Amino acid sequence: MKCDEIKELMLDAAIGGQGVPGMNEHLLDCPACAGKLQEMRKTMALLDEWQAPEPSPYFDTRLAARMREERAKPERKSWFSWVRMPVLAGALALVLMMAGGVNWFTRSRTSSEVAGKAGPPPVPVVGTAVGDLQTLDKNEDLYANFDLLDDLQVQPDVDADQETP
Amino acid sequence: MDRGLLGMGSIGAQPAADTTALMGSAAGLTDAEVMLRVKAGDESAFEYLVQKYRRSMVGFMYRMSHNAAAAEDLAQEVFLRVYRSRSGYEASAKFTTWLYRIATNLAVNHARDTRNERPEKMASLDEPDQETGSTMDVADGSPTAEETILRRERMSAIRAKVQALPERQRVAVLMHKYQQMDYKQISEVLKLSESATKSLLFRAYETLREQLKEFL
Secondary structure: OOHHHHHHHHHHHHOOOOOOOOHHHHHHHOHHHHHHHHHHHHHHHHHHOOOOOOOOOOHHHHHHHHHHHHHHOOOOOOOOHHHHOHHHHHHHHHHHHHHHHHHHHHHHHHHHHHHOOOOOOOOOOOOOHHHHHHHHHHOHHHHHHHHHHHHHHHHHHHHHHHHOO | OOOOOOOOOOOOOOOHHHHHHHHHHOOOOOHHHHHHHHHOOOHHHHHHHHHHHHHHHHHHHHHHHOOHHHHHHHHHHHHHHHHHOHHHOOOOOOHHHHHHHHHHHHHHHHHHHOHHHOOOOOOOOOOOOOOOOOOOOOOOOOOOHHHHHHHHHHHHHHHHHHHHOOHHHHHHHHHHHHOOOOHHHHHHHHOOOHHHHHHHHHHHHHHHHHHOHHHO
């Protein structure tokens, strides 16, 4: 057995575990490993000296008070507690499926419109920004005529003002 | 409500005698089974677990926090969290694994939060130990004042060296050395493989052996 192999077993040996065959023979032949094991045992014994205090007499009383407060609180539900309610979870799944279906239908329709460019030009949707701009663009001539009409209407007023004493 | 194992009141209401009876009635059950009774609303089953683990939990928290008062607060918080989590408890792992996972998370967070509040303390004859609250007894002859000082120095060194270990090594050593947990249990709490846990512990003890050499 080699020193590296002993290293892995040293911890168990130090805490009183049973040695494996060949370990003792190695320790007899290797003062370095034997010394290390001895120190490890002493370290374990030294660590045993660190004692923790017992719970104080007030531990149970304080815990009882905290437990009373805890029981008095309304039961808190976790964020995902609704997942455990089958009806709610089912309804949510249905809504998600419907939303997914609508989304898929809309996308497939849009892509088919893009694919069919050879057909008639798309009709602009009234009320959307693009639709309004397209409408304005088409009615350019009409608005030019409105400007002309405005000019015609202003002229008599101007003339009337001039006639006023 | 199911009064379960004993049909008794809440924690602290009827301590010693009832607890003894409780221990007897739950003797055939594993901790996980007792916890399942807590889940079902059995308050006395919860008290059984508190009585069974309060000492070890305070000890673990004391060695993690180095402060007796904080250790009790933290141990109580562990039990409160166990109680709060009772409805979601699944007996898929050992109860102690679950308990120590809660305790470790709490203790590590507490240690991080109070890292700068704990200056290194020197042993002093005049002041009481701030961790345990006990004063140093130097009046009688046994042990001698010198022995007491040496002992306190040793204690101080052990605490400091264990405290100085990397977080996971420290937790592993405390669970292995003072909570008598085996490699498998520690590996489950720390979510490591057994061989990694063994290696972690070996490195930790090697460091302690080197650093505490003067006291061996």
